[in-house]
Amino acid sequence: MFLELLRSETATSPERRTAALAGLRAYQEADRPAPRAPKPVVAQAGRAVLRDYGARGRPVVFVPSIINPPLVLDLARGNSLLRWLARQGLRPLLVDWGTPTPEHRGEDATAHVEQLLLPLLRSLDRAPALVGYCLGGTLALGAAAALPVAGVATIAAPWHFAGYGDSLDPISALWDEAHATCEALGVVPMEVLQAGFWQLDPKRTVAKFERFARLEPGSEAARAFVALEDWANGGAPLPFATGRELFDEFFVADRPGAGRWRIEGHAVDPAALACPSLSFVSTTDRIVPAASAPRLAETRNLSTGHVGMVVGGRARAQLWQPLADWLTALPATR
Template identity: 65%
Template sequence: MSEPTLSSFSTALQRGPRPLPLFLEMLQTETADAPERRAAALAGLRAYQAAPRPPRPPLPDPIARSGRATLHAYAATGRPVVFVPSLINPPFVLDLAPDNSLLRWLARQGMRPMLVDWGTPEPGDRDQDIDAHVTQLLLPLLDAVPEPPILVGYCLGGTIAVAAATLRPVAGLTLIAAPWHFAGFGDEARARIAALWERAGPTCAALGLVPMEVLQSGFWRMDPARTVTKFERFGELAPDSPRAQAFVALEDWANSGAPLTYAAGRQLLECFFAADLPGSGGWRIDGRTISPDALACPSIDFVAQGDRIVPAASAVGLRAHHPVAAGHVGMVVGSRAPALLWQPLADWISGVPAAR
């Protein structure tokens, strides 16, 4: 059998990592002196593309809408806990599979978890920045909840949740792998992100949107060797094994997602990453400074110690913090997630007094 070539995969794959050309470029660089590794990674990529995919369970019917954003409840009764996901990648990482769902597990513990779905922006939404996601989309959803909920923000959703908790009374706030001090990403990573935006910004401005591939390429360049290695290893798994099925579900999530509005992408990359407005105390919405120091509710920060995407140095630094011995995504959906994050999160929520 002849060795698969890069060009054959660039045209043949209908489902694969996004952006695929960048993956192939990284593959060629990382395996330049190891053709056997290249063949193994390409075989793994082909196996991923051909893997069976059972249908995902649909989101529960929305209980509230605000523009394109919707709020979905995973139980009819119980303590309301609103999960705010990142604007990057879809929200279903919190409900990845029937047997790997933080939200469905919390519902079985007697809580009423709710999930924000940001929806898909159109070019006409280009001027809707992160501030507008808070005031125009998220706050109206929170206002539809009968009592002040506990907010749980994951990744950039945690940054956004701090703003919401500053502007609305909430019973409590939990941050999970949430960036705040963007200087904590380090000079090298921030320089790469600045260069990425310099190249992609004009096209994004013309589109009115920031395609997910633009941001994905930035994440991949943080650790290209790991991106290639995971496909090498996947090719060694039996396609119907639990590990293979878990890989496919997670990789499908990581390689999908709606674009950002142009204004949200610009604010994220220029005002947050470049200028570190949140971490420096310069982020204001409607004249109010957005700061964890202004929070009047119980709050806790779950910080992933092995996070390559949102380094621990970028965390808010709340007095109450819980280190998690996992990575950015593994802390939520990894095999040890129930013990490392789910149960400690449920225990903390159970100890938060009801809002008056």
């Protein structure tokens, strides 16, 4: 799939194609550090678990996207939002969705909230704050409509899917092609999802490998690229029902933005949440356009991209510190 996109984007520039292929080869051959041991599990619901990043402080449950692994929030030594927040006196808890198999084919996005996320939250002895990244923010808003929480913050989360506009056309076409195969498999492979992301910004997909080809192997910049690219290319498949609901009911029909999504019988309306709420929105995001963001009590607009706002060079000043300040200032809960 990548090579097909590469041929299309560099059809008039063999020099760019050569450079991108050199970058791709360098990425494939780059050294990787040994993986870090996962944090301890403090709760489990089905295939999902809750991992504890701090033993004290206000519990803050981080809900990652159901696409790509959750570790973008704990990307690398020295670049981990979760470990940094723990040092600020908070208690980050990370939802790990586990690995779906064809046996989970009937679990849709709604089931991720009702059968996995809400039981994890109910296992805690104190109402937590929720922080959701990307589609994890969408799911966190669903959970906050059904369960009392101390507050909810979203980071680059889509809600008004109509805000994608015409950029959804290639994704819809891709789903039309892949639908029957995914239904037969019972899962939506990561390759299908990755191809959809590439279609949102194909020029950048090629250009990043051109840039990587020019980096000094083993340099700090090269190691950061490899860590981020490994995360972006990794991840478990989605249950087929999740893919169907996301593509057909969310992206196309905009059920959340139209006020037609319910969790445990509760209508999910971000503007009517009974707790403090904050939305971090990237004004330059190609994956989650600013027009799709939820309308919460507070909004912070950032000028970094979808992933850069969490792990980029300005992330600590633009996102980490403001988020820590907001979480610390939330009213005490029992």
